[in-house]
Amino acid sequence: MAALPLADTALACPHCHHRVAAPPQGSQARTRWLCPRCGGALGQALDASQRLALGVWAGCTLVLLALAQGLPFLSLTVLGETNTVSVAGMAVHLLEGDYPVLGLIYVLFVEALPLLLSALALAWLALLPRTNTTSAPSWRQTALVLVTHWLVRLRPWCMNDIFIVSVLVALVKVVSYGQVGFGGGFVLVALAAMATLPLQLRIAPARLWPLVAQVPEPPSSGPGSPGPAFACRDCHAWLPAGSRRCPRCHSRPQRPRAPHAALALLLTSALLYVPANALTMMSATLAGNSKDTNIMEGVAVLWGTGSAPIALIVFVASIVIPIAKMLALLWLCVQLWPERVPRDAQRAHRVHQLHRWVEWIGRWSMMDVFVVITLSALVDRGALMAVSPGWGSLWFAAVVWLTMWSALLLQPHSLWQRLPKTPDPAAAPSVRPPSSAASAPS
Numbered sequence: 001m002a003a004l005p006l007a008d009t010a011l012a013c014p015h016c017h018h019r020v021a022a023p024p025q026g027s028q029a030r031t032r033w034l035c036p037r038c039g040g041a042l043g044q045a046l047d048a049s050q051r052l053a054l055g056v057w058a059g060c061t062l063v064l065l066a067l068a069q070g071l072p073f074l075s076l077t078v079l080g081e082t083n084t085v086s087v088a089g090m091a092v093h094l095l096e097g098d099y100p101v102l103g104l105i106y107v108l109f110v111e112a113l114p115l116l117l118s119a120l121a122l123a124w125l126a127l128l129p130r131t132n133t134t135s136a137p138s139w140r141q142t143a144l145v146l147v148t149h150w151l152v153r154l155r156p157w158c159m160n161d162i163f164i165v166s167v168l169v170a171l172v173k174v175v176s177y178g179q180v181g182f183g184g185g186f187v188l189v190a191l192a193a194m195a196t197l198p199l200q201l202r203i204a205p206a207r208l209w210p211l212v213a214q215v216p217e218p219p220s221s222g223p224g225s226p227g228p229a230f231a232c233r234d235c236h237a238w239l240p241a242g243s244r245r246c247p248r249c250h251s252r253p254q255r256p257r258a259p260h261a262a263l264a265l266l267l268t269s270a271l272l273y274v275p276a277n278a279l280t281m282m283s284a285t286l287a288g289n290s291k292d293t294n295i296m297e298g299v300a301v302l303w304g305t306g307s308a309p310i311a312l313i314v315f316v317a318s319i320v321i322p323i324a325k326m327l328a329l330l331w332l333c334v335q336l337w338p339e340r341v342p343r344d345a346q347r348a349h350r351v352h353q354l355h356r357w358v359e360w361i362g363r364w365s366m367m368d369v370f371v372v373i374t375l376s377a378l379v380d381r382g383a384l385m386a387v388s389p390g391w392g393s394l395w396f397a398a399v400v401w402l403t404m405w406s407a408l409l410l411q412p413h414s415l416w417q418r419l420p421k422t423p424d425p426a427a428a429p430s431v432r433p434p435s436s437a438a439s440a441p442s
């Protein structure tokens with residue numbers, strides 16, 4: 001793959017939008033470049049080997065998931081009778097049942113989005129200009145911009161890794177009732193989930209956008225200039241004051257949004273968390289007797305049957321993380337309120353770290369929903385033994401999405417911009433060797 005010499009000479013830190021000189025071209029790919037103001041990882045444009053790895057992981061995800069569809073996923077043998085579900089059969093079973101919304105959740109987050117993300121990654125590589133001297137046709141550049149936008153947007157919503165962990169948790173619940181068998185589909189879906197992780201790591205605005213197009217350095221502000229240059233919210237290009245549209249990603253570089261919408265989503269999720277906990281999460285039928293359990297009752301059943309570690313995992317994922325996440329989001333909304341003036345850089349640091357934590361941990365709360373989805377597809381033996389989802393699972397899924405969406409709307413960089421100016425506005429990034437790097441990838 002030919003090396004692309006495209007790169008910005010100055011860029012905005014993706015975390016605090018501080019202007020920094022771009023890492024020198026040809027610098028070590030594994031060197032971590034850190035923002036001198038917030039200490040966040042700056043990220044470099046993907047080099048040739050990283051672009052090759054992106055293509056390999058995307059291809060693996062696509063092929064493995066496509067091959068898995070017709071293969072058996074799991075089987076459960078009870079009293080000599082075996083119920084086998086295939087990967088595609090799980091979706092059909094759920095969509096044709098009483099809770100098609102859960103079927104849609106499975107199809108969307110576990111199947112469609114990972115497939116779409118890997119297909120878009122391959123399309124992105126195919127659309128990239130071969131060299132910076134080649135002027136690409138306008139349709140190609142427009143398609144490249146569109147694909148880059150969607151790659152970055154879809155990345156947090158792929159949940160096939162969480163699904164595989166959830167399947168293992170679900171199996172602990174049924175292993176005492178019958179014999180569980182793993183099909184070829186399970187192996188392929190698990191391998192695809194492992195391939196999606198390095199794929200997601202490479203899909204970051206700071207790594208993709210510099211290769212899409214180079215943005216000219218805006219003139220430095222001085223007497224008579226319209227004001228200071230600022231960062232594009234989507235691609236982090238450094239733009240002249242007064243820009244109405246980013247020349248690279250074509251988005252409107254508006255002022256930082258107030259966190260009103262994030263707070264509204266958070267309050268809605270807090271309201272929905274009440275029925276999510278009170279209503280039935282799943283209903284289990286054994287030898288004609290039906291028993292409804294909500295989240296806490298499910299944890300108690302697991303604890304009572306000797307599966308304490310799994311009970312603890314479900315308790316943390318379904319109770320501790322959602323509550324901690326909602327409290328953290330509330331604190332973030334208060335800290336990022338427009339009128340609030342931050343006291344110091346340390347406060348901004350704490351806000352920043354907490355926001356990264358909320359973004360990272362938020363999706364893992366979907367685990368309990370995936371456990372219900374797996375059990376209801378696998379345990380389906382009519383009056384003898386069956387599991388069906390309850391309304392609580394739908395409300396709980398809504399809580400997870402709303403809190404994830406709320407976190408995505410918050411813009412912690414706005415807090416840094418309200419701080420008194422401290423470092424040199426064109427400071428060079430600091431370098432940290434890979435072994436001691438502590439910051440999360442951008």
Ligand SMILES: [Zn+2]
Nearest residue numbers: 013016035038
């Ligand atoms: Zn920064």
Ligand SMILES: [Zn+2]
Nearest residue numbers: 232235246249
């Ligand atoms: Zn932009």
